[in-house]
Amino acid sequence: MSVRASSLRFGLVIGAGVALAGCGVEPATEFGVSTFEVVVTKVNGAPPPTADKPLGANHGDTKDTWDFTVSAKTATGELDKEFNGYVRLSVNPGAVEAVRGVAARGRNVLLRDGKAAGSVDVLLVYGPVRLWAEDLGYLPVGLTSTKKPSCSNGADDNGDRLIDFPADPGCYAADDDNEDGGSYAAGVSAPIHYALPRISDVRGPSGTPYPYDAIEVKADPPQELVVTRVASDGFYVTDVAAAEASHGFNSIFAFNFSMPAGMRVCDRVTYLAGTANVFFGFTELSFPSFQLSFPHVGDKCLVPEPVLLDKKVLGDPRAMKAIESSLARVEGYRIGKFLGPDVAKGNKPGVGRSNCDFNGNGQIDYETDLEGSCSDVCTKDPDCSEWTAYLARNTFKMALGEGPNAAMILANATSVSGFDPVGHVGEAIPSMTGTLRFFSGGKLNWTLEARCSDDMVCKGAGCQAKALSSQQACVRLRSIEDNDQGTN
Ligand SMILES: [Ca+2]
Ligand SMILES: [Ca+2]
Ligand SMILES: [Ca+2]
Ligand SMILES: [Ca+2]
Numbered sequence: 001m002s003v004r005a006s007s008l009r010f011g012l013v014i015g016a017g018v019a020l021a022g023c024g025v026e027p028a029t030e031f032g033v034s035t036f037e038v039v040v041t042k043v044n045g046a047p048p049p050t051a052d053k054p055l056g057a058n059h060g061d062t063k064d065t066w067d068f069t070v071s072a073k074t075a076t077g078e079l080d081k082e083f084n085g086y087v088r089l090s091v092n093p094g095a096v097e098a099v100r101g102v103a104a105r106g107r108n109v110l111l112r113d114g115k116a117a118g119s120v121d122v123l124l125v126y127g128p129v130r131l132w133a134e135d136l137g138y139l140p141v142g143l144t145s146t147k148k149p150s151c152s153n154g155a156d157d158n159g160d161r162l163i164d165f166p167a168d169p170g171c172y173a174a175d176d177d178n179e180d181g182g183s184y185a186a187g188v189s190a191p192i193h194y195a196l197p198r199i200s201d202v203r204g205p206s207g208t209p210y211p212y213d214a215i216e217v218k219a220d221p222p223q224e225l226v227v228t229r230v231a232s233d234g235f236y237v238t239d240v241a242a243a244e245a246s247h248g249f250n251s252i253f254a255f256n257f258s259m260p261a262g263m264r265v266c267d268r269v270t271y272l273a274g275t276a277n278v279f280f281g282f283t284e285l286s287f288p289s290f291q292l293s294f295p296h297v298g299d300k301c302l303v304p305e306p307v308l309l310d311k312k313v314l315g316d317p318r319a320m321k322a323i324e325s326s327l328a329r330v331e332g333y334r335i336g337k338f339l340g341p342d343v344a345k346g347n348k349p350g351v352g353r354s355n356c357d358f359n360g361n362g363q364i365d366y367e368t369d370l371e372g373s374c375s376d377v378c379t380k381d382p383d384c385s386e387w388t389a390y391l392a393r394n395t396f397k398m399a400l401g402e403g404p405n406a407a408m409i410l411a412n413a414t415s416v417s418g419f420d421p422v423g424h425v426g427e428a429i430p431s432m433t434g435t436l437r438f439f440s441g442g443k444l445n446w447t448l449e450a451r452c453s454d455d456m457v458c459k460g461a462g463c464q465a466k467a468l469s470s471q472q473a474c475v476r477l478r479s480i481e482d483n484d485q486g487t488n
Contacts, residue, residue: 028403033114034075036133036187042067043192054193057126057201060209063097066124066192070133073187082420083114086140093213099266105140109133122275126211127199127216128191137182138172151176171396198223199239200249205321208276208283209388216262217252217285225269227292227312228304228327229435229451229474233259234288236325236435237269240302248322253437254288255279265451265474266301267292280310281440282324282341297477303327303470306433309448311400311407320436320446327470328448329433330409333398335427336383347377351425354378354385364388379443382406383426398429410447417453419462431457431467 101118103110165171274285342353356374382399
């Protein structure tokens with residue numbers, strides 16, 4: 001394989017001998033490949049999509065096929081007819097699943113006399129996507145061939161005292177038949193236009209298809225993103241575009257570590273980016289960055305009305321997943337009677353005693369039969385909230401109906417100032433609203449988290465007299481004079 005271009009690049013600037021002495025490659029004497037011209041000629045058999053008519057974001061469950069040509073170019077822009085070697089193809093963002101063509105091997109394609117053509121199957125592409133070609137000095141022959149490849153033959157084939165993959169850095173893989181490195185010349189296509197993923201694309205019906213990707217979420221029309229909750233560790237945002245609202249999966253939590261400064265419920269999110277993550281089944285955007293626009297007093301707030309969690313919805317896992325991180329409401333659910341610090345002796349929780357931490361070490365030890373079975377009994381009982389879990393996470397159980405057919409959900413009311421669930425045990429709560437959080441550990445996976453005092457309708461301290469609409473609940477619009485406009 002050629003090492004010409006690396007010598008060319010460094011050689012022109014600081015002198016080939018100096019640059020290459022430390023690299024262990026031969027100084028080159030000739031002009032060689034400088035870059036690759038990469039052209040995507042067709043996408044799924046049609047002309048590539050245009051910027052104003054992008055293809056939808058690819059979720060990884062189907063593949064798109066791009067036809068391409070690659071040509072090696074010299075520094076002066078001529079076709080480098082002497083380039084005969086493989087180039088690695090990749091897309092960013094996304095993944096190349098396969099390269100197809102007569103001279104393809106794995107994700108590599110062989111250029112003959114400086115040229116190659118073929119097609120690539122790509123997955124998980126979104127936004128503007130480019131096809132890359134890079135000369136890695138990789139000559140893949142496969143480990144099944146009768147002759148051992150240079151990078152796994154036990155010999156130093158290029159005289160740099162380093163033997164085989166991975167010791168010799170010129171070996172890209174064990175089946176590389178050349179111990180030299182490549183020119184690392186690269187080329188990139190013009191962008192192929194896919195849409196940015198909507199929140200529903202990032203959420204996906206079964207977890208995000210883009211884990212650990214740094215993603216910009218589509219926030220321009222027809223998408224309409226609105227902040228539904230500002231929490232102590234991040235914010236919740238819903239895409240209220242009609243098509244999105246009807247299909248669900250249109251809300252997401254952005255995990256910010258702290259309360260995002262200058263953000264309020266009803267703010268429009270005009271730019272949203274972050275790293276997609278799944279935390280115990282709950283899809284989040286971590287390290288979010290965002291831009292906001294503000295409604296003022298008198299403007300309409302776009303926060304949708306909460307989804308009513310009746311027994312049917314709560315008992316339907318897919319329907320619940322569709323409204324993860326959305327605003328939801330329970331009506332008439334009671335706070336379980338058994339929520340108290342005394343020990344539940346003999347696995348019998350009762351009023352004031354729902355504590356299964358028999359040995360008092362502050363946690364439920366599931367490996368000990370007694371604590372584990374006590375906790376299981378409590379979990380199944382619609383009236384029992386285990387005390388240790390309540391202390392650790394501030395969650396308590398709310399239930400509708402009795403016995404094994406009761407509808408049950410966990411609730412968190414720490415944002416409701418003055419409200420103490422222990423003081424309301426056994427009470428039917430006329431209405432509690434909040435955002436829905438999922439946690440895959442344990443039997444009850446959903447927690448309804450109140451956003452502020454407006455979300456809790458009950459009797460006594462911290463309670464509202466009646467449920468407010470989303471136009472009012474936890475809403476504090478800015479006045480025109482309000483100078484609290486910053487988002488940083
Ligand atoms: Ca070798
Ligand atoms: Ca070597
Ligand atoms: Ca090599
Ligand atoms: Ca314990």
